[in-house]
Amino acid sequence: MMMFYWISLIIVSIGFTGLLFRLVKGPSIADRVVALDAIGISLVSIVALLSLIIETEFFLEIILLLSILSFIGTIAFAKFLERGEIFDRNNNR
Amino acid sequence: MRNSLREERFSIETIIVNILIILLMSTGVIFSLVTALGLIRLPDVYTRTHAASKSSTLGVLCVLTATFIHFWLIEGIFNTQMVIAIAFLFITAPVGGHLIGRAAYMSGIKVADETVRDDMADALKEHKKKLMDKKTTEQ
Numbered sequence: 001m002m003m004f005y006w007i008s009l010i011i012v013s014i015g016f017t018g019l020l021f022r023l024v025k026g027p028s029i030a031d032r033v034v035a036l037d038a039i040g041i042s043l044v045s046i047v048a049l050l051s052l053i054i055e056t057e058f059f060l061e062i063i064l065l066l067s068i069l070s071f072i073g074t075i076a077f078a079k080f081l082e083r084g085e086i087f088d089r090n091n092n093r
Numbered sequence: 094m095r096n097s098l099r100e101e102r103f104s105i106e107t108i109i110v111n112i113l114i115i116l117l118m119s120t121g122v123i124f125s126l127v128t129a130l131g132l133i134r135l136p137d138v139y140t141r142t143h144a145a146s147k148s149s150t151l152g153v154l155c156v157l158t159a160t161f162i163h164f165w166l167i168e169g170i171f172n173t174q175m176v177i178a179i180a181f182l183f184i185t186a187p188v189g190g191h192l193i194g195r196a197a198y199m200s201g202i203k204v205a206d207e208t209v210r211d212d213m214a215d216a217l218k219e220h221k222k223k224l225m226d227k228k229t230t231e232q
Contacts, residue, residue, distance in 0.1 A: 028138060030196065045157070063157065078195070
């Protein structure tokens with residue numbers, strides 16, 4: 001079983017490096033934000049696999065935290081890309 | 094309950110639970126790999142958003158469910174935060190993808206050359222016309 005977890009971790013890490021490639025290369029900012037979002041989600045599964053390998057349940061609290069942080073970062077970047085400011089008080093679109 | 098299944102390593106329950114974990118985990122790992130492949134290979138931002146939101150959500154969902162089942166049925170720890178995290182990721186990851194796609198369109202990133210139809214352009218034109226009509230009636 002431990003061998004299986006190690007192999008899964010290695011495959012997810014290979015996917016992670018692919019996402020890093022898109023983060024570095026991406027032609028526009030939106031590409032980089034998409035890659036960053038996917039990296040946050042991929043990091044969550046890496047933390048879950050690490051907690052399975054080390055056999056501790058204390059890492060599981062990081063999962064909720066990371067998913068919330070990644071979502072807030074994505075929302076902030078999307079609003080920034082759309083209108084150039086994050087907090088806006090203009091309700092007439 | 095704690096460590097109840099751990100002492101009898103090769104009982105039938107442990108084997109069934111491990112088979113379930115292996116099925117879920119392999120599905121999740123394959124979908125994670127597909128996400129990376131899609132982000133590298135697809136031609137423009139919108140198709141990449143499609144890859145990054147759908148398949149990565151399903152992948153991480155399967156991995157987290159496998160972890161939750163392992164900690165619940167083998168170690169005997171029912172972790173409630175995992176359930177919240179699974180529900181939260183299931184709701185928010187597609188919303189994030191949709192928002193990035195919309196922001197990319199609004200900031201004027203071109204669609205790929207292979208695109209057949211672009212409904213958003215017509216919708217935006219209609220919206221602008223409506224706004225202009227509103228302004229003229231107000232004046």
